[in-house]
Every structure is written in C-alpha cells, then in structure tokens.
Amino acid sequence: MKLLLDFLPVIIFFAVYKTSGDIILATAVLIPATLLQIGYTWFRSHRIEKMQLVTLVLVILLGGATVLFNDKTFIQWKPTIVNWLFAAAFLGSQFIGEKTIVQRLMDSSITLPQIAWRKLNVAWVIFFVALGVINLFVAFNFSEETWVNFKLFGMLGLTLVFIIGQGVYLSRHIQSTEESND
Known part of the structure; x- marks a missing residue:
C-alpha cells in the first residue's frame, strides 16, 4: 500500500499526460497530488520521511516553474x-x-x-x-x-x-x- 501511495502522484501525472498530451497540465496536477499525498501520509502516521519532503519541495519549485514559465x-x-x-x-x-x-x-x-x-x-x-x-x-x-x-x-x-x-x-x-x- 505504501509503495502505491508513494507512486500515486507519478501515476496521476502519467495518466493526465496520456489523456491530455499536455505536460504543463500534467505538472499542474502533479503539484496538488503530491501535496495531498504528503498530507495523507501525515494524517495517517504523523510522520513524513525526508525523501518525501525533498520530493515535495522539488515538485513545488520545479513543477511551479514549469507551469509558471510554460517550460x-x-x-x-x-x-x-x-x-x-x-x-x-x-x-x-x-x-x-x-x-x-x-x-x-x-x-x-x-x-x-x-x-x-x-x-x-x-x-x-x-x-x-x-x-x-x-x-x-x-x-x-x-x-x-x-x-x-x-x-x-x-x-x-x-x-x-x-x-x-x-x-x-x-x-x-x-x-x-x-x-x-x-
């Protein structure tokens, strides 16, 4: 279950990209999906792994730049x-x-x-x-x-x-x- 939860934002990114063909849209969906994943993890265990935090920060920064600059x-x-x-x-x-x-x-x-x-x-x-x-x-x-x-x-x-x-x-x-x- 944890493995599926860890890969869920990537799977959502992939699904949105495959259905829309738009990497900017897929990235825009990836950001809240990752936030929700981290929020759910915190809610269930009151603990977030460092790897998850690093990934979240990079998704927000690099994903945000992707959406903001359309790049x-x-x-x-x-x-x-x-x-x-x-x-x-x-x-x-x-x-x-x-x-x-x-x-x-x-x-x-x-x-x-x-x-x-x-x-x-x-x-x-x-x-x-x-x-x-x-x-x-x-x-x-x-x-x-x-x-x-x-x-x-x-x-x-x-x-x-x-x-x-x-x-x-x-x-x-x-x-x-x-x-x-x-």
Missing part, C-alpha cells in the same frame, strides 16, 4: 536532482556516522561484513548518479512522450533490476557468512 525543462530536471541528492546523501554517509544509509536501512534484517555494507552503499551512489544522467539523456534526446514513459516505466524498471542485482550481491555475502559459522 517542461524544469520538471524534466526533477528526477535527476532527486537522484543526485540521494547519491550525495548516500555518499556522505560513507564519511559521517558509524553506519552508511544502506546499513541503517537494512542491518536489522541482514548481517554483513562492514566492507560489504560500504560496497553496497557505493553501488547505490553510482546507481543514483547513473539514473540522473540517464534521465537527462532521455529528456533531451528523445520525445516528450518517450521521457514521460521513461519517468514511470523506465526508472521503475531500472530500479527493480538494480534491486535484483543487489539481492544477488547480498545472497553471496549471506551464504559466505552462514558457511563461516558452520
């Missing part, structure tokens, strides 16, 4: 900026604090050597940087419709492939950890 470039930059901010946060966690972000998110479920946590965290940094670059490549080298499709399906697909790869990486370390305990 799709601003909204096309949003996924790249979000991904690069995530990359910066994950990279910073390599040097600040005792645990990387990946370790903080997953160490209650999985036990790994410290070097494996660091490699996994760096992999996420590289993934977020690459996803931002790919977004810009698609946005500025393909049609608007291709970019809208990529924003929903391409980015989600790449993320799923990356997570599966991460699972393969983790399974190697989990198996070697279990074997060393025998």
Whole structure:
C-alpha cells in the first residue's frame, strides 16, 4: 500500500499526460497530488520521511516553474536532482556516522561484513548518479512522450533490476557468512 501511495502522484501525472498530451497540465496536477499525498501520509502516521519532503519541495519549485514559465525543462530536471541528492546523501554517509544509509536501512534484517555494507552503499551512489544522467539523456534526446514513459516505466524498471542485482550481491555475502559459522 505504501509503495502505491508513494507512486500515486507519478501515476496521476502519467495518466493526465496520456489523456491530455499536455505536460504543463500534467505538472499542474502533479503539484496538488503530491501535496495531498504528503498530507495523507501525515494524517495517517504523523510522520513524513525526508525523501518525501525533498520530493515535495522539488515538485513545488520545479513543477511551479514549469507551469509558471510554460517550460517542461524544469520538471524534466526533477528526477535527476532527486537522484543526485540521494547519491550525495548516500555518499556522505560513507564519511559521517558509524553506519552508511544502506546499513541503517537494512542491518536489522541482514548481517554483513562492514566492507560489504560500504560496497553496497557505493553501488547505490553510482546507481543514483547513473539514473540522473540517464534521465537527462532521455529528456533531451528523445520525445516528450518517450521521457514521460521513461519517468514511470523506465526508472521503475531500472530500479527493480538494480534491486535484483543487489539481492544477488547480498545472497553471496549471506551464504559466505552462514558457511563461516558452520
């Protein structure tokens, strides 16, 4: 349910774009949809994740600029900026604090050597940087419709492939950890 709620504004953006063919209108609908998503999240849990706040601020700023200036470039930059901010946060966690972000998110479920946590965290940094670059490549080298499709399906697909790869990486370390305990 949470995953659907997280993707709901993007799905609404996609649906409005597909029915109207107007990226400015789709962006204008994205802004209140994101505000409603955050409001609903706050109402249910009295908590909003930092990622959601960053996304909300960028949707308001870049989406607002898109609508105000009638220029799709601003909204096309949003996924790249979000991904690069995530990359910066994950990279910073390599040097600040005792645990990387990946370790903080997953160490209650999985036990790994410290070097494996660091490699996994760096992999996420590289993934977020690459996803931002790919977004810009698609946005500025393909049609608007291709970019809208990529924003929903391409980015989600790449993320799923990356997570599966991460699972393969983790399974190697989990198996070697279990074997060393025998």
